[in-house]
Amino acid sequence: MNLKNKKILVTGADGFIGSHLVENLVLEGYDVRAFVYYNSFNSWGWIDYFPKEIKKSLEIFEGDIRDSYLVKRAMKGCQVVFNLAALVSVPYSYKAPKLYMDTNIGGLLNILEGARELNTERIVHTSTSEVYGTAKIVPISETHPLKGQSPYAASKTGADQMALAFYNSFDIPVSIIRPFNTYGPRQSARAVIPTIITQIAEGERKIKLGALEPTRDFNYVKDVVCGFIKVAMCDEAVGDVVNIGSGYEISIGDTGKMIAEIMGKEVEFQLDRERLRPSKSEVKRLVADISKAKKLLGFTPLYGGKEGFRKGLKETVNWFSNKENLKLYKSYRYNL
Structure with missing residues (x-):
């Protein structure tokens, strides 16, 4: 799939990986709508710190991924959706498991339902290596058993399965990217x-x-952003899961x-x-097997x-x- 001349929606655009993805897409000349979490401070998260010329090139949509009406409004007119809106902290998931279910599963469900009505051409949903739990076989391939060792991991596993269910049931063109531990500028100090x-x-x-x-397989955010874009472009990744890792x-x-x-x-x-x-x-x-990413996407980490x-x-x-x-x-x- 060629992303040029497509309107692209990025949910979670105000966060760590989302802001890097948005910035990269804008610099590459793509037409981007950034879905940011509404708050009374009128904060756009990390987008607030973008250079003026990048901010002026963005369309900002303020809302909440848990609101199906707002999600559908945000998706209208967009052919491609990158879903990065999520609660991601493992420790906080012990305190607020329901909030994780509502956000991580319910939020994706709103996107998938919106895609059914709007005929969205491509959805890239963000998973996590946490869904694998402690490695039973290394390196960890996409066929490794899934194990919810935290409410966060369980919520992301549920979201992944919902994405695949909508692909199998309704032919929704969704791909799942599964980055291993991402790091880099702008990351929360919870990491x-x-x-x-x-x-x-x-x-x-x-x-x-x-x-x-x-142990972890840490991935620099520039490599992860590259993985997102390659997954979106890859027709063979639709209905499938692809690990993004460094192999170290x-x-x-x-x-x-x-x-x-x-x-x-x-x-x-x-x-x-x-x-x-x-x-x-x-x-x-956690250590990633990225052989599928290499084969399907031509992905090679620059920071491996x-x-x-x-x-x-x-x-x-x-x-x-x-x-x-x-x-x-x-x-x-x-x-x-």
């Missing part, structure tokens, strides 16, 4: 990499973290050491029990492997170390 960087940047030398042993596995503890080395600081990692997941909920190992990860961390550190960016974060508290 481990910004948590480490912001604490060090604020002068802390005793860094509070949860479990250090779990590293523990949380070793990630922290690499960040400290890049920042030139000696630090000590201290266990903060508030940051630990319940024992049966901790996903202990150890050196690619180091390169992405350096860019991320540079962004967070900027005082204007750092002041937007609360490194002194645990962010759910």
Whole structure:
């Protein structure tokens, strides 16, 4: 599918990955409508920090993904929908599981129902590697069993299955992109990499973290955005799930050491029990099999492997170390 001359809707456009996707699409000359979460502050999230020329090129739609009427209005006139609107924090999902069901499953359902009426040409729905749970087989392919080890993971699993159900039942042209752990500029401090960087940047030398042993396949946001666009363009990905990863596995503890080395600081990692997941909920190992992405999409991560990860961390550190960016974060508290 050629995205040129298509009107593109991005939900969750005000968030971390969504804002990077929107920015990239605009710079590439696409016609974009950005669905942002309505709030009384009139904040557009990270879009507020875009250069004026990019903001002027955007159509902003303020609403709530849980409102079916507003979602349908936002979709009207758009041929392509990237759905990134979601609640994404695992710790907060322990506190508000119903909100996760309403947002992550209900929000997607509103898009799918809208697509039935509006004959939307392509939907790309965002999944997560958390749906796999702790790896039983590595690397993790798209056929790996799914296991909801948190309410967040369960809500995303439910949303993925709803997307596939609408493809099989109503021939809705939906593809599922399943990124492994994404990092980069603008990420919330609820995630481990910004948590480490912001604490060090604020002068802390005793860094509070949860479990250090779990491993992750971290993906720089530029690679993930590239994956989104490639999935949207790929007709063979319709009705299917595609992993996006780097293929490099590293523990949380070793990630922290690499960040400290890049920042030139000696630090000590201290266990903060508030940051630990319940024992049966901790996903202990994630590493992606991206052979399908390579075959279907021609996707190759530019930030893959150890050196690619180091390169992405350096860019991320540079962004967070900027005082204007750092002041937007609360490194002194645990962010759910």
